[in-house]
Amino acid sequence: MSSQATGSEVRKQRWSRQRRRETAWAYAFLTPAFFFLVVLLLFPIIFAFWISLHDWSLIPRPTPFIGLENYSTALSDALTIKSIKNTFIYTIGAVPISLALSLLLAIVMNQDGLPLRTLFRTTYFIPVITSWVAVSFVWIWMLEPRYGLVNAFLRLIGITGIRWLASPQWALPAIMLVSIWKGLGYNMVLFLAGLQTIPRELMEAARIDGANRWQSFLNITFPLLNPTIVFLTVTAVIGSLQVFTPAVIMTTVQGEAGGPINSTRVMVYHIYSMAFRSNRLGYGAALAFILFVIILVITIIQLRLTQREFEYA
Amino acid sequence: MAKRMDRRYFLRLAAVAGGASALAACAPATQPAAGTGVQETVVTAPEGAEKAPVTLMHWQHHAASYVQAVESFKARFEDENEHVTIDFQSIPWAEYWGKLASGIAAGKGSAPDVFMIPMGLIDEYVSGGSLISVDENIVTTSQIEQDYWDWTVTRGKKDGLYYGLPLNVQTLLIFRNNALFEEAGLDPAEPFLDHADFYDKALQLTKKSGGETDQIGVNTNYYSAWLTTLFQQFLQREQNGMEWIDPATNQVVWQDYPEIMQVFEWFCQLSAEADDSAFMTGQNRFTLGRAGMEIGHPVNRGTLRVTAPDLQYTITPFPSRSAGQDPYTAGSHWMWVVGNWAPDYNVAWEWVYYCTNKPAQVTWVDVAGDLPSHKGLNDEPRFRQNDNDNVVMDSIKYATPWEWVGWAEWVKEFGDARDRVVIGGETTQQSFETLIININEVIKTHTLAS
Incomplete structure (x- = not known):
């Protein structure tokens, strides 16, 4: 017994020595990544929060500690409220339409025997890999009210007078339109991947049971696509809350974006403008943390609402 | 391949260094007086001594023409001053402010020793104690005042000292499309009588049919330039050169003068109709030949040469408010400044002056389309080769500087007001009142440190 126990202790000691060595190696491998994470991510985040508690100008001068004043100023500032509102309108307008359209496209592209399927898939994906800057400039010309292609087409069907980027009512929808168009291909590809994981047997069984296409979609396809829908919804909402490039490039007049009359001033541009154009770095940092909290809360709510267990049974 | 120092050379260098150190120990400090940014005394190496190597970091925002000019100055300056190296960096516009701020925050070694900032921000940098005043050994205050047009240096002056020398000097003038003027039966060379005459001409040049615009009389989208020029x-001209910020309240005086509200209204109507x-x-x-007129900087001539080589245009002064008034234009510029962390202020200012003095300005005009801020260049025949050139060069004589305190926010506020x-x-009335409230807030934000 005692020799067995001794052997077991020896094994345990050996095991724990080996375990310790492995653990040490694990930490050794983790250290470089952890170092970069701390230096390039964690420290800047903490420092940005520190800056947000000060009247910190981009121009060197004293930076007095002002506590949460930047936060309270932001939450009572009409321009900040307007930019948050614009960002929400953009997100609520662009994300559902984009996801619905790309799901529809994915279902069509998923049909066996669809002629030129590869060509269509490639065509829809091209905007995804095209630079936002190039896309924005092309759409500025397409949306030009007098000579632009969009209004020329609308005139053919009797719709006139939309001033797009020059109108406070239409400028934000114009940017949404471009974002939807650009993001369609990416969402479509992920939906296609999701569709192709759904077992054919389930669809065939449903058909044998007398389900029509709509019933199959509603009761089989849609629930089984839930992981893809959750992923795309969460990432699309986060991306939309951080929209910047099209809103800036499509609305800049003489160096200032977000017009007309702040109708396209979105949150990230507002942060950039405050920090780097108005030199109010402390205020800009506070705005960035407000956006961070908004995104965090919305993401948690989304995950709670949309994630549900499912099994192929 | 590394060079080896021989013993004789080493002893000579050591002797010179020792002598220089002894002299330096007896000399007053060269650091700025605390909080003033004023350079008190300059130490120069004893005659015959080898000068210690100096590297100056020079940053400016990118423009191809600027790079060309600075590179040519750098090559010559380094040739003439073998101990000096200019570490020149042309930084893309989008990154310039972020990089400048983080560089300055990181301090000596990361901060540029020489850099460019718009004139509306100089005061804030000086108040923050970041800049060192112009070295009197390089160029004296009286020399600056004698050589440079007052409006091109005055915004860099604080408490009797100059903190920057100008570049990217520009005025604002009206560009006319000759063909569109003639088509409308107007003479492109005829000067404007006053604002009303300008308005009439703008309307005559406007073509709208069936609710659609085919041609605009005047491109007004440089809103900040229009309103700055009109208010100033x-x-x-009518209030004896009054500045638009009351020093007692640190707020704009616009609300005290109904005429300013009137010119704002005039501009909004012009922008709506023409x-x-x-x-x-x-x-x-x-x-693209679809606007009869626009307000623009003389540097636009270079842009037009490249983008619209066939466009025939005439440059005229900005219209006066009433007939017979002296012409007026608002002038803008950037300034080259020296950070008070520069390793050698003397050399830093020598470099700045080298790039902004009279001979250098000839290069700036030729290469970058700048206007000369040196008075002695205004009548140079090479800068007055046609009527447009004459209008441009004359405008330097009657300009006064933009009075913005701060910078980018003014672009937004003027644009939003319109x-x-x-x-x-x-x-x-409503919009004008909001403009005043917002601009006063901008001024307050940018003068906290003063």
């Missing part, structure tokens, strides 16, 4: 024009924000959005309508009226349907 009234105060400068322009159309929805016409060719995002495109340069003057360059948009609220022309697009949003707000009354000019």
